[in-house]
Amino acid sequence: MPTRLEPAPVMVERMVSSDPASSPSTSLESAPVIFDIRGLNVYYRDFHAVADTDLDIHQNEITALIGPSGCGKSTVLRCFNRMNDLIDGARVEGRVLYHGIDLYGPAVDAVEVRRRIGMVFQKPNPFPKSIYDNIVFGPKVAGWKGNLDDLVEESLRRAALWDEVKDKLESSALDLSGGQQQRLCIARAIATSPDVVLMDEPCSALDPIATYRIETLMRELKERYTIVVVTHNMQQAARVSDRTAFFSVDVGTQGQRTGRLVEYDSTDQVFTAPSLKETEDYITGRFG
Amino acid sequence: MTTDQRPDFHAALNSLEETTMDMADRVEKMVGMAVRSLVTSDNSLVTEVISSDDKVDELYMDIRSRWMQIMARQQPMGRDLRMMAAILELNNTLERMGDQAVNIARIARATAGLPREETILAKLVEMGDLVKPMIRTSIDCFVRRDADECLLLPAMDVPVDVLNRGMWKHVVECGHDQPLLEWATRMVLVSRALERVGDQAVDIGEQVAFLMTGDHHEFTRYTG
Numbered sequence: 196m197p198t199r200l201e202p203a204p205v206m207v208e209r210m211v212s213s214d215p216a217s218s219p220s221t222s223l224e225s226a227p228v229i230f231d232i233r234g235l236n237v238y239y240r241d242f243h244a245v246a247d248t249d250l251d252i253h254q255n256e257i258t259a260l261i262g263p264s265g266c267g268k269s270t271v272l273r274c275f276n277r278m279n280d281l282i283d284g285a286r287v288e289g290r291v292l293y294h295g296i297d298l299y300g301p302a303v304d305a306v307e308v309r310r311r312i313g314m315v316f317q318k319p320n321p322f323p324k325s326i327y328d329n330i331v332f333g334p335k336v337a338g339w340k341g342n343l344d345d346l347v348e349e350s351l352r353r354a355a356l357w358d359e360v361k362d363k364l365e366s367s368a369l370d371l372s373g374g375q376q377q378r379l380c381i382a383r384a385i386a387t388s389p390d391v392v393l394m395d396e397p398c399s400a401l402d403p404i405a406t407y408r409i410e411t412l413m414r415e416l417k418e419r420y421t422i423v424v425v426t427h428n429m430q431q432a433a434r435v436s437d438r439t440a441f442f443s444v445d446v447g448t449q450g451q452r453t454g455r456l457v458e459y460d461s462t463d464q465v466f467t468a469p470s471l472k473e474t475e476d477y478i479t480g481r482f483g
Numbered sequence: 484m485t486t487d488q489r490p491d492f493h494a495a496l497n498s499l500e501e502t503t504m505d506m507a508d509r510v511e512k513m514v515g516m517a518v519r520s521l522v523t524s525d526n527s528l529v530t531e532v533i534s535s536d537d538k539v540d541e542l543y544m545d546i547r548s549r550w551m552q553i554m555a556r557q558q559p560m561g562r563d564l565r566m567m568a569a570i571l572e573l574n575n576t577l578e579r580m581g582d583q584a585v586n587i588a589r590i591a592r593a594t595a596g597l598p599r600e601e602t603i604l605a606k607l608v609e610m611g612d613l614v615k616p617m618i619r620t621s622i623d624c625f626v627r628r629d630a631d632e633c634l635l636l637p638a639m640d641v642p643v644d645v646l647n648r649g650m651w652k653h654v655v656e657c658g659h660d661q662p663l664l665e666w667a668t669r670m671v672l673v674s675r676a677l678e679r680v681g682d683q684a685v686d687i688g689e690q691v692a693f694l695m696t697g698d699h700h701e702f703t704r705y706t707g
Binding site for chain 1: 485486487488489492493558559560561562563564565696697698
């Protein structure tokens with residue numbers, strides 16, 4: 196019997212520490228912590244992708260994960276909903292608590308995890324079905340018993356897409372523009388009533404106007420959901436996020452590259468006066 | 484070993500800082516010349532201060548223009564962002580310091596034919612001798628990124644403020660002589676201008692502290 200993942204917000208006092216990598220010295224209100232990650236190490240077979248990461252994700256905030264290519268930020272993101280389980284040879288060590296429950300515990304159902312913790316990918320990936328069917332697919336699989344029409348409208352409204360597609364719900368999702376497809380994917384992700392939405396470079400394939408729409412949408416969505424976004428675009432992280440985690444990559448003697456969390460703080464702090472030189476070098480373009 | 488991934492941006496930022504420091508050097512010289520023009524009644528010094536200020540104003544506009552372009556094109560962050568904020572402050576402050584030098588020089592020209600009171604003049608020269616090292620200290624601290632030495636500036640400003648506050652007593656003593664009183668009254672404005680220049684040097688020190696720490700500092704000032 197799978198463990199039920201009822202939302203059970205755990206109030207965690209913000210830790211005060213001189214270690215900027217583990218606890219933000221932030222001026223933000225101390226929102227409840229919904230992900231409590233300690234000592235996270237991720238391996239792909241022998242490859243050590245991410246080392247010794249401690250991270251708190253706070254409820255109803257947007258947390259941005261930034262860093263150079265290969266620093267492990269997408270790998271860490273995939274740990275939040277066990278997407279790494281789908282990669283052959285992937286191994287996750289350490290503690291990933293979600294509302295106090297160990298996500299990698301033996302009794303936890305990974306499908307239920309992914310229903311509660313939705314994901315939006317870099318490239319819009321609607322199903323080759325109608326707009327309507329894209330929205331209802333997940334809820335149907337999960338045994339949704341409510342009114343599907345209402346669910347479709349509510350999901351599309353929350354994703355700021357309803358007005359553009361309400362008269363063509365039976366049209367193929369593939370006929371939408373790239374920006375519309377991405378908002379459809381967000382609508383699809385929130386149709387299953389998730390608690391968290393993970394976004395892996397959600398705007399990298401979009402033009403600036405579509406990007407700003409998604410960013411506006413993210414700020415609206417955080418009223419209901421917790422958002423964790425991986426982005427290569429530092430200006431985007433600075434624009435939309437409440438907190439920013441900067442990852443870097445260590446290169447071993449054999450050339451092996453292992454990502455690690457360098458600094459985690461309020462976005463205001465990270466982009467104006469980060470605590471560590473390594474972070475400042477990265478955000479000011481002095482690295483490599 | 485880090486490599487600069489944004490060499491064009493950093494070159495533009497360095498160039499902006501160099502122009503700001505060029506402006507600072509000019510303003511420092513202008514304040515010195517303005518006080519000298521008061522003592523020597525040398526009209527050529529007055530003319531030189533005014534023409535130097537034209538160049539300072541030109542640099543001010545140039546810095547503003549380039550500053551806007553860098554912000555729009557490069558979106559600086561971290562210490563680059565703090566540098567940009569500090570440069571904008573310095574640009575305004577230095578331009579006003581230049582204006583104070585012009586005010587002093589114009590008063591020197593306007594009062595050249597009037598009788599003078601040597602005690603007041605000596606006090607103004609003393610104020611000039613106090614504020615010029617303040618300007619130099621603030622600029623050196625900026626160049627060296629020295630957040631410690633700039634903490635000396637409020638203490639350096641104390642005797643300037645004391646001299647300014649005491650100036651009215653000397654002016655009152657000139658009340659018996661109408662032309663002398665006219666001169667002395669104008670010298671109150673000179674005293675006030677030099678006192679402002681001292682404060683503005685402290686302002687630059689606060690920008691150095693901000694640049695180095697990321698915190699906005701208001702240095703404790705003499706209020707006695």
